[in-house]
Amino acid sequence: MGKQLKINELKRVVNVDKFSQYANILKDADNSDDRQIDSILNELALKTPSRDVLMKTKLGFILKEISKRPNLSKKTREKALSLRTKWKEFHKRLLLAPKYDVKCDKPTTESRQRAREELTKYFIKTNSADSKTALFDSNHEEHISLISDLEFTIFQQNDKLVNNKYFNLIRKCINILSQNSKLRNDLLNLNIKIEDPVITY
Numbered sequence: 001m002g003k004q005l006k007i008n009e010l011k012r013v014v015n016v017d018k019f020s021q022y023a024n025i026l027k028d029a030d031n032s033d034d035r036q037i038d039s040i041l042n043e044l045a046l047k048t049p050s051r052d053v054l055m056k057t058k059l060g061f062i063l064k065e066i067s068k069r070p071n072l073s074k075k076t077r078e079k080a081l082s083l084r085t086k087w088k089e090f091h092k093r094l095l096l097a098p099k100y101d102v103k104c105d106k107p108t109t110e111s112r113q114r115a116r117e118e119l120t121k122y123f124i125k126t127n128s129a130d131s132k133t134a135l136f137d138s139n140h141e142e143h144i145s146l147i148s149d150l151e152f153t154i155f156q157q158n159d160k161l162v163n164n165k166y167f168n169l170i171r172k173c174i175n176i177l178s179q180n181s182k183l184r185n186d187l188l189n190l191n192i193k194i195e196d197p198v199i200t201y
Contacts, residue, residue, distance in 0.1 A: 014049045016056065023057040032071040041079050048090055051193060060084055060191070091190055092142060101152060102160055111162045115170045116151045122174045123147070126184065133181065134188035146187070149194045157198055173197050 022040050031037065044059070054060045066072065067081035104112065123136035123143070137143050154173060158166045176197055177184045186192045 014047050014053050016053055019049060019053060019057050023059050023062055026066060027062045034073050034076050038076055041083060045083055051091055108162045112151060112155060116147050118170060119147050119150060134185040136188060153195045153198050
């Protein structure tokens with residue numbers, strides 16, 4: 001019989017205070033101590049933090065910044081980028097995992113499909129050649145899933161009803177994203193939760 005892991009040894013169980021301490025050390029751009037940074041990266045690699053923890057500590061952004069620092073060794077820069085990629089791929093797989101939607105009658109299903117099409121049109125319309133703008137690809141599985149999840153969140157927020165309030169929520173979501181390009185980019189880059197544009201705003 002294998003050794004039973006303690007709760008704090010599980011990959012998804014994270015000490016947020018400890019992660020915040022690591023983040024404070026790593027975000028110092030003047031820190032050129034490869035050994036210290038390498039040791040912290042090894043500790044971080046033992047865990048797979050939630051998106052909430054990553055957003056709170058900004059570790060995803062910090063690892064990306066570390067990967068570009070000229071005052072660190074190539075090995076350390078590559079390790080930081082590799083860890084960021086590993087975490088991002090994990091959360092992509094979560095995003096693409098099947099969602100357990102409710103079965104709806106034909107009129108409701110058709111109305112929800114129209115809402116998804118409106119959301120898709122918005123994202124395509126707001127694509128830009130600007131390098132700072134995240135590009136939406138309607139053929140990309142990840143972006144198709146994002147549209148479905150966004151609509152599903154609105155549907156749930158409206159007590160699983162398709163009515164005037166539901167379509168108002170769809171339009172409100174589009175308006176919020178239209179007025180906040182950073183929010184739009186963060187959503188497409190998976191830096192925020194799908195429900196944030198619906199619930200937080």
